[in-house]
Amino acid sequence: MIVGSAPGFPHGIIDPIEELGELAVSYGICLHVDLCLGGFVLPFARKLGYPIPPFDFTVQGVTSISADVHKYGLAPKGTSIVLYRNHDIRKLAYVTEWSGGLYVSPTIAGSRPGNVIAGAWAAMISLGQEGYLEHTREIMEASKRIQQGVKEIPELFIVGRPDMTIVAFGSNVIDIFEVNDILSSKGWHLSPLQRPNSIHICVTLQHVPVVDEFLNDLKDSVQTVKKNPGPISGGLAPIYGAAGKIPDRGMVSELLVDYMDNAC
Ligand SMILES: Cc1ncc(COP(=O)(O)O)c(C=O)c1O
Structure with missing residues (x-):
């Protein structure tokens, strides 16, 4: 299969x-x-x-x-x-x-x-076809606006051409995981990704009314990292950055297993 x-x-x-x-x-x-x-x-x-x-x-x-x-x-x-x-x-x-x-x-x-x-x-x-259609209209429009907003930030690039409501982006000039840590401190919790290093937002109905707010915070976070590159206290950027550089994926997997074993 x-x-x-x-x-x-x-x-x-x-x-x-x-x-x-x-x-x-x-x-x-x-x-x-x-x-x-x-x-x-x-x-x-x-x-x-x-x-x-x-x-x-x-x-x-x-x-x-x-x-x-x-x-x-x-x-x-x-x-x-x-x-x-x-x-x-x-x-x-x-x-x-x-x-x-x-x-x-x-x-x-x-x-x-x-x-x-x-x-x-x-x-x-309760939602029916009409409900899902309306939700899809809202989240597709929001994700198109987010894609456009990310494209307008010169330090960032979008990974590929998203087909629906997930927008992944990275950077060739700043550490995207440091941007993610600043975003987290502002209350935005995006998913870090590897190969290439990037983060993504999975757009849901909760994001629809706050697209502009998100894009403003993203722009600010990019500028903060550009002016003051380096990890922030308690941030996860060094961990994601290091994991992305380890060529032996088996070692990364072992680290994750150890983490889980110690966390439970
Ligand atoms: C494309 C895709 N398949 C499968 C899964 C696994 O879903 P779950 O963890 O809800 O079983 C996910 C989770 O995000 C996904 O995005």
């Missing part, structure tokens, strides 16, 4: 699903599309007229799709959907192995809470 993302979490860019579909068909293997982040945005963005590349079962070769209701579907955490192209493929995911009695589960996961499923149902029924 091969997997493509629509979009990938770091940069909000949709993988070339059509090309992956051709590969899957030519090798006779399955293609899963991770639409966890995009599932409740991309279909609506396309309806709104945004140029969204193909990502779903209309693409030959796509055999399954996952879409998280607990992300842009606005349902409680712990709810996602897997869709299969047909029943034969779906049946392959069923689990019947059990040491006692008769047992069948549609997925590997066994016991699950019903309350979050009820929450997901309630979110989808």
Whole structure:
């Protein structure tokens, strides 16, 4: 099986699903599309007229799709959907192995809470297609404004061409993780990314009324770092900077495991 993302979490860019579909068909293997982040945005963005590349079962070769209701579907955490192209493929995911009695589960996961499923149902029924369409309109417009604002800051560059509501940006002249620390001190918590060093904002409805405020704080933070480069007390820039430079990814992974082991 091969997997493509629509979009990938770091940069909000949709993988070339059509090309992956051709590969899957030519090798006779399955293609899963991770639409966890995009599932409740991309279909609506396309309806709104945004140029969204193909990502779903209309693409030959796509055999399954996952879409998280607990992300842009606005349902409680712990709810996602897997869709299969047909029943034969779906049946392959069923689990019947059990040491006692008769047992069948549609997925590997066994016991699950019903309350979050009820929450997901309630979110989808109460918002409906119109609700998701309106939310998508608002967050797509906000992310376009953020993209434009970032482009206007000469010290920054946007990573790739974002397809939806995630905007990742870095810098060739200042330490972007230092910018992130200053932003954090102002109450903005973006995600640091590596390869290339960058940070991203995942635009949600909460950001819609504060786009200008965010862009002003971003401009100020860039100027602060430009005038006073160097880590701030309690900042995470040195850690992210160092981790990005370690060529041995296994070592980074070991450090993370040790961190988790000590934190729990
Ligand atoms: C594209 C994509 N797939 C999968 C996941 C995993 O989602 P979760 O941690 O909710 O299971 C994420 C999380 O952000 C994501 O962005």
